[in-house]
Amino acid sequence: MAPHRIALLFNANKVYDRQVIAGIGQYLNSTRVEWDLFLEEDFRSRMRDIHLFRGDGVIADFDDPETEAALRELSIPVVAVGGSYHDATRYPAAVPYIATDNAKLVRLAYDHLIEQGLARFALYSIPELPGSRWAQEREHAFRGIVAAEKVEGLVYQGSPTTAGGWGEAVEHLVAWLAGLPKPIGLIAVTDARARQLLQACVIGGIAVPEQVAIVGIDNDPMAQLLNRIPLTSVIQGAEEMGRTAAHVLHQMLRGMDCASTRIVVPPVGINVQVSSKFQPLRSPHVMRASHYIRQYGCLGIKTEQVADYVGVSRTVLEEHFKRELKQTVHQAILKHKLDTACELILGGEATLADIAVRCGFTSLPYLYAVFRREYDCTPRQYLERHRATTAS
Template sequence: MASRKHDMFRVALMLKAKGRYGRSIIEGICEYMKSTRIHWDFLLEEDFRSSPASLLEWKGDGVIADFDDPMLTSLLTKVDMPVVGIGGTWQMNSPAIRSLSYVASDNVELVRLAYQHLIDMGLPRFACYSIESTIMNPWAVERARAFRQFVEADGHQAEIFEGIPTHALVWQNILEDLARWLDRLPKPIGIIAVTDSRARQVLQACSIAGYAVPEEVAIIGIDDDPLLRSLSRIAISSVAQGTHQMGRTAAKMLHRQLTGTPLRERHMVVRPEGVNAQASTRHSSIMNTYILRARYFIRQFGSLGIKAAQVAEHVGCSRATLDMHFMRTLGKTLHDELLSFRLERSQHLLSETNLSYSDVAMQSGFTSLQYMYSVYRREMGCTPVEYRKARCAGLL
């Protein structure tokens, strides 16, 4: 194909835009376009969903595609246009991509970061919640294999549970099976889930089985999906893939091919961005059952404005007794614990969202906006407005 430096190229994005992974890669592609001031005319994966084979007849200029889908990979080796595949490191030596451009997410490094984070949090034992092995999820197989290698190299037993695919009709069965697996595991334990969706399932199963997160079961996922985090009562720690960088790299590769510029490297591995540590892995060695139950209840319902008396009722003791346990073990009262939770929750919302201050107060469990302002002035030495401005300016 003749190179065209200034024309509008037609590019097919065979990426699932419904999930965090695909969306973020597409965002990276768009970032590259903006930074280089190029313009492409896109067709999305959904345009080919009814007949993927129509790509063979499509009169386009290039394709960026999800190569974790083996059927799509096989199809795209036959098209007569530049193709950039995106997938996992499991396929780096595959004959299917030998002659194609390929950008890989480093699955082994994703698991290593998750494992190291759990070690840093003081967890003594480890397990992995994966997905039933099929030709459609080789990335999950690679992550589970990496987990086994890391754990066994450190002299631990590698506990791996492959759950069945998620489906509404078997949802309760999935959680019950997962709860039974959790029952068999020694505690405390750190669990690496191969996706954030799987991590959320572990969190729900812990609620069913009555295990405190993170004191008894610490959980970390992969993908750093803010939507799934917002759907969880306890914020889930996660390893962020370098998906934006993957998108930018794939777009750059395709751009060079479309304009006839030689590629320096055909195969690139993009490292993860790092761990986004949240409440689900903030493990404490404190095993006082009164405090465990109280903290777990606060993490689940603290943003709903629960009072200290309700926490004590859940634990099954008087407010005075629970205060005594907190003071003896942690040197603070139950009220202090509730306040710490609400401060942390509000700081997250002020930093990561554009919610109004009234909504931040309500979603953090403060009884009023005025009370939140009072707490910030007393505990932080600033107002919520000043805190948000400082965070946005990178001063905190």
């Protein structure tokens, strides 16, 4: 029996596409399946004359709308590979679809930055284009995360990468980085964009990771070679996507109906390098707990709730806090509440009664009692001392 003739329609000049193709190859090498593969000689994917392809099946990158449109009328089995969508109606109809989980890619990068002790975040994306729907999905995921966790999160799309406009694009990127509050954790939608961030930080004299901690997506070896600072990057499950796509096409060639198949493949993990190792604290439990306390410390949270968020027992968390910060979790929560109260008192824009409520103290007398115990003064005396110190 002659081998099936299969077209692989990917831009294999890109690391993600190469990884998907590698997964397809792994499937072929681990089974008795024999395919006669068509792949562009220069590794680019062209839709020209695809309707004339006399083959048995196609595996294609559907992140490009032109690819989806060109393959719509083919009468042979087609398996689509692309990014996941938060809106299920955006998936192509009647085509099996193997997706990278855009939301989990961003979540993994974000969680890593939290573990480094960071409280501010930004995303470096790319301009909205028909072929960049995956980037907009990563933007959507990022905006959803920072909104849900009530933390500061900025998005910058920048400019397309062109030789003619590169100088101006870099100037704008340096200016954006210089204006960011620091320290800050930055997620780039690809390693290529992360590499641009690293270059811009060098040009702008911005310390990485001391001022800006950077995480990319793709784990591209070339990006590592072109950077002086090793880049932390999320590893997509692209090879697993390729293996899965090949398996689904194999089933279709054997007569199975897979039109409704939709499989979302999570990331493999994260390759942690120097670019993101901002570590004011050593214990990841303390870092994650501190992140939670920064968000909810004034809302009456207790030690048990912090431990539940971190995912460890109260005893374990207390041990980490005593070793790392020389204080209990309760004392850390109280310090956050007092620090917030002090900022509001010095700001002078709220009454002491309002400050007591906003900072999680049950009453104004309790706020006074805590100030006397911790600072040996009342809130008003604290303000007067600060004014006197500033005046002198």
